[in-house]
Amino acid sequence: MNEDILGQLNDSQREAAVYCDGAELVIAGAGSGKTRVLTYKIAYLLQSGYRPWNILALTFTNKAATEMKERISNLVGHDKARLLSMGTFHSIFSRILRTEVSHIGYDHNFTIYDQGDSRSLIKTIIKEMGLDEKQYNSSSVADRISLAKNNLLTAHDYSSSIHVREDVERKVPAVKDVYMRYAERCRQANAMDFDDLLLNTYLLFARHEDVRQKYVDRFRYVLVDEYQDTNYAQQAIVMQLTRDHQRICAVGDDAQSIYGFRGANIDNILNFTKAYDNAKLFKLEQNYRSTQMIVQAANSLIRHNARQIPKNVFSDNERGEKVVFKQAYSDREEAAIVCKEIKRIKSREKCGFGDFAILYRTNSQSRSIEEEFRKSNVPYRVFGGLSFYQRKEIKDIIAYFRLVANPNDEEAFRRIINYPSRGIGDTTLSKIATTANKHALSLWTVASQPLVFGLEANRGTYAKLEAFCSMISAWQAVMQSVDAYQLGQDIIKGSGISKEIYEKREPEDLARQENVYEFLAGLQDFVESRREEGDGEHVYLSDFLQEVALLTDLDSDSDGDDKERVALMTIHSAKGLEFPNVFIVGLEENIFPSPMSCSSLRELEEERRLLYVAMTRAEKRCFLTCAQNRFRYGRVEYGTPSRFLQDISPEYLKKDEISTPASPAYYRGGGQADGGYGSKPKWMQNPRPVASQFKADPKPRAVPPRREENAPSPFSEEFEKRLKVAKLRLKPVTKAEIDELTAPTVSEDVGISVGNVIEHQRFGIGTVIQLEGRGENLKATVQFTNSGTKQLLLKFARYKIVK
Ligand SMILES: Nc1ncnc2c1ncn2[C@@H]1O[C@H](COP(=O)(O)OP(=O)(O)OP(=O)(O)O)[C@@H](O)[C@H]1O
Numbered sequence: 001m002n003e004d005i006l007g008q009l010n011d012s013q014r015e016a017a018v019y020c021d022g023a024e025l026v027i028a029g030a031g032s033g034k035t036r037v038l039t040y041k042i043a044y045l046l047q048s049g050y051r052p053w054n055i056l057a058l059t060f061t062n063k064a065a066t067e068m069k070e071r072i073s074n075l076v077g078h079d080k081a082r083l084l085s086m087g088t089f090h091s092i093f094s095r096i097l098r099t100e101v102s103h104i105g106y107d108h109n110f111t112i113y114d115q116g117d118s119r120s121l122i123k124t125i126i127k128e129m130g131l132d133e134k135q136y137n138s139s140s141v142a143d144r145i146s147l148a149k150n151n152l153l154t155a156h157d158y159s160s161s162i163h164v165r166e167d168v169e170r171k172v173p174a175v176k177d178v179y180m181r182y183a184e185r186c187r188q189a190n191a192m193d194f195d196d197l198l199l200n201t202y203l204l205f206a207r208h209e210d211v212r213q214k215y216v217d218r219f220r221y222v223l224v225d226e227y228q229d230t231n232y233a234q235q236a237i238v239m240q241l242t243r244d245h246q247r248i249c250a251v252g253d254d255a256q257s258i259y260g261f262r263g264a265n266i267d268n269i270l271n272f273t274k275a276y277d278n279a280k281l282f283k284l285e286q287n288y289r290s291t292q293m294i295v296q297a298a299n300s301l302i303r304h305n306a307r308q309i310p311k312n313v314f315s316d317n318e319r320g321e322k323v324v325f326k327q328a329y330s331d332r333e334e335a336a337i338v339c340k341e342i343k344r345i346k347s348r349e350k351c352g353f354g355d356f357a358i359l360y361r362t363n364s365q366s367r368s369i370e371e372e373f374r375k376s377n378v379p380y381r382v383f384g385g386l387s388f389y390q391r392k393e394i395k396d397i398i399a400y401f402r403l404v405a406n407p408n409d410e411e412a413f414r415r416i417i418n419y420p421s422r423g424i425g426d427t428t429l430s431k432i433a434t435t436a437n438k439h440a441l442s443l444w445t446v447a448s449q450p451l452v453f454g455l456e457a458n459r460g461t462y463a464k465l466e467a468f469c470s471m472i473s474a475w476q477a478v479m480q481s482v483d484a485y486q487l488g489q490d491i492i493k494g495s496g497i498s499k500e501i502y503e504k505r506e507p508e509d510l511a512r513q514e515n516v517y518e519f520l521a522g523l524q525d526f527v528e529s530r531r532e533e534g535d536g537e538h539v540y541l542s543d544f545l546q547e548v549a550l551l552t553d554l555d556s557d558s559d560g561d562d563k564e565r566v567a568l569m570t571i572h573s574a575k576g577l578e579f580p581n582v583f584i585v586g587l588e589e590n591i592f593p594s595p596m597s598c599s600s601l602r603e604l605e606e607e608r609r610l611l612y613v614a615m616t617r618a619e620k621r622c623f624l625t626c627a628q629n630r631f632r633y634g635r636v637e638y639g640t641p642s643r644f645l646q647d648i649s650p651e652y653l654k655k656d657e658i659s660t661p662a663s664p665a666y667y668r669g670g671g672q673a674d675g676g677y678g679s680k681p682k683w684m685q686n687p688r689p690v691a692s693q694f695k696a697d698p699k700p701r702a703v704p705p706r707r708e709e710n711a712p713s714p715f716s717e718e719f720e721k722r723l724k725v726a727k728l729r730l731k732p733v734t735k736a737e738i739d740e741l742t743a744p745t746v747s748e749d750v751g752i753s754v755g756n757v758i759e760h761q762r763f764g765i766g767t768v769i770q771l772e773g774r775g776e777n778l779k780a781t782v783q784f785t786n787s788g789t790k791q792l793l794l795k796f797a798r799y800k801i802v803k
């Protein structure tokens with residue numbers, strides 16, 4: 001049996017998979033089967049008698065964990081695979097903390113603050129402390145605090161660390177005080193940010209040996225993928241779990257370390273052998289993913305980095321085509337070239353759109369490509385970017401959920417105390433906040449008993465506060481008895497959010513309605529799939545919150561039909577993935593390498609590794625493109641090809657220099673220009689602005705913030721784009737569906753009876769075999785042809801009766 005499985009590995013991979021005599025590090029180039037070795041090793045361990053729950057596998061994204069679990073299911077069966085402890089560092093550690101956190105003084109229902117919450121709290125603190133907000137930019141202060149936590153420095157440690165001297169030099173000496181206050185406020189709110197999940201796990205194990213021992217006994221084998229991008233905190237926790245038994249297998253590639261800016265440290269991988277005395281090092285050199293040409297081109301690029309472990313990566317696959325470089329005249333033309341090439345390959349090879357990926361350095365670069373794809377009817381999907389759960393209406397709903405789960409959550413409280421508007425103004429909120437700060441209590445504690453704290457609220461305000469708090473308390477009371485989906489609906493209605501969103505009929509409201517609709521459908525799916533996985537009859541809101549809080553912008557909620565869409569994503573999100581055809585766009589100075597990374601050799605090497613990661617995603621073909629003129633931040637910028645192009649050896653690179661514009665439309669604004677083929681657009685006919693814009697800028701420019709905080713304004717291109725994307729993701733909501741969602745109660749007669757055949761949007765065709773409950777609670781048990789038996793709450797199930 002073992003042999004069957006291991007027969008699918010080559011000799012070096014097999015050796016690495018079966019080695020169980022101690023710490024093991026697999027260092028290998030891209031596409032050489034590191035992830036495959038981990039997967040097969042887990043299967044091998046299971047077959048050798050390890051219990052699934054005794055194996056801990058840590059991955060970089062939730063998506064990677066799911067994929068690995070699926071593969072292991074195929075090898076050893078679902079029953080075993082589903083019981084493995086497998087997930088991202090954050091998800092595994094947050095689960096441990098939920099159980100053990102009382103040891104370090106938190107309540108188990110703690111909230112996880114996302115980046116937005118944490119920034120907003122830091123901003124509040126900077127204001128409260130009367131610091132100059134220009135000097136103390138909340139996001140750079142947040143970065144300092146995050147870096148400290150990733151190096152396991154608590155607020156207290158930080159005040160006596162060398163960072164304080166750096167802060168003085170940077171003229172931000174009060175960062176240590178902000179950190180101190182921030183830590184106190186998180187504690188009062190019973191909240192942890194992402195970095196706390198690591199720091200607190202570390203502290204938990206460091207201070208409570210019995211707890212550490214419990215998890216050492218539980219996790220008898222620990223496996224880590226993408227080890228090169230683990231930061232100091234993650235590495236330290238892995239050490240805490242494995243230093244006794246040394247049963248650890250880490251796989252990684254120093255040449256793919258791309259998270260230096262977040263505190264990931266390439267030295268981790270270099271120091272592994274020092275940390276584990278008898279660690280055995282394995283190397284894999286054969287790349288199974290890409291053509292020889294791609295592997296050699298990528299090797300020739302990465303050779304220019306000084307700091308690296310020498311490797312000889314080769315491929316036995318077909319020789320393949322040279323990597324193609326094309327310089328376009330403008331960003332629009334670049335997009336058109338990419339689009340045309342995709343269509344050409346697709347019709348020649350009869351492959352799907354899912355066989356193509358467009359990779360870029362930063363999220364905002366997707367815009368021009370998306371425009372072209374929409375125009376040319378190319379189906380695509382943007383991964384990452386503003387994630388679904390970051391949209392305003394969804395964050396509002398989640399803030400309600402969070403406050404119900406943890407009333408001390410300060411950020412959730414601030415967000416919804418007056419949303420939808422209930423006449424509790426800023427003055428009242430600031431009175432509550434001042435009192436809460438004075439007594440070191442949460443906002444909720446004060447707001448829920450204003451008289452105790454002598455808040456001189458007038459009668460009207462007092463009544464409004466009371467109404468708000470009793471509404472939240474009522475939901476808290478049923479939190480552990482009512483199903484997440486049911487409670488979620490009650491909250492959306494009872495809070496007034498559904499009325500607020502559904503009573504308007506403007507185009508932008510439609511997008512918000514669709515989002516809420518999709519959110520509810522997602523909540524329902526979550527509840528159903530948890531039940532399906534056998535996690536008990538009841539799935540509560542807290543389970544859902546736990547899951548949602550840990551979605552990162554590298555993850556995406558896949559809806560299963562990605563095979564037919566071109567994937568658009570940043571290179572960071574593409575880590576570990578592979579596609580037959582890869583286009584890397586925007587290879588220009590000032591974009592790639594990023595202008596922020598040109599000041600030191602170290603940063604520049606990281607940018608080069610990033611390009612290495614991008615190129616090695618390609619199986620058959622790799623295209624590199626750049627544009628001479630690019631519309632960015634509201635103006636046209638002149639770009640020169642990236643210096644990295646010089647690093648790729650010419651024998652593997654086919655250079656197709658600047659192309660002739662195929663049509664005037666490829667110039668921005670050129671659509672209106674008179675004349676035909678190749679004529680100049682209007683803005684180019686005016687020499688003055690052109691001259692100033694076209695001078696190559698030797699200095700890196702200050703780059704405006706890339707992340708959008710707010711929703712785009714309606715009627716803007718961006719809004720159109722999002723709406724389109726939202727529509728691609730789901731069928732448009734009909735008026736009937738909206739009415740159904742907003743109706744206060746559901747009519748008794750939904751016209752369904754036992755024996756009906758229905759078509760469900762997700763599960764397909766099935767026969768109703770049982771009905772129970774009434775009205776809102778009417779549930780049908782349906783035997784689906786391809787999806788087994790499911791119980792559906794009909795009020796929200798997406799189905800139609802076929803007969
Ligand atoms: N022995 C093998 N036989 C057949 N296919 C293999 C073998 N080893 C690896 N592959 C295939 O090669 C591809 C790359 O493997 P894998 O993703 O495990 O590499 P990796 O080293 O983890 O890559 P990356 O560095 O990008 O994370 C996958 O499609 C995998 O299934």
Ligand SMILES: [Mg+2]
Binds near residue numbers: 034035036576
């Ligand atoms: Mg991998």
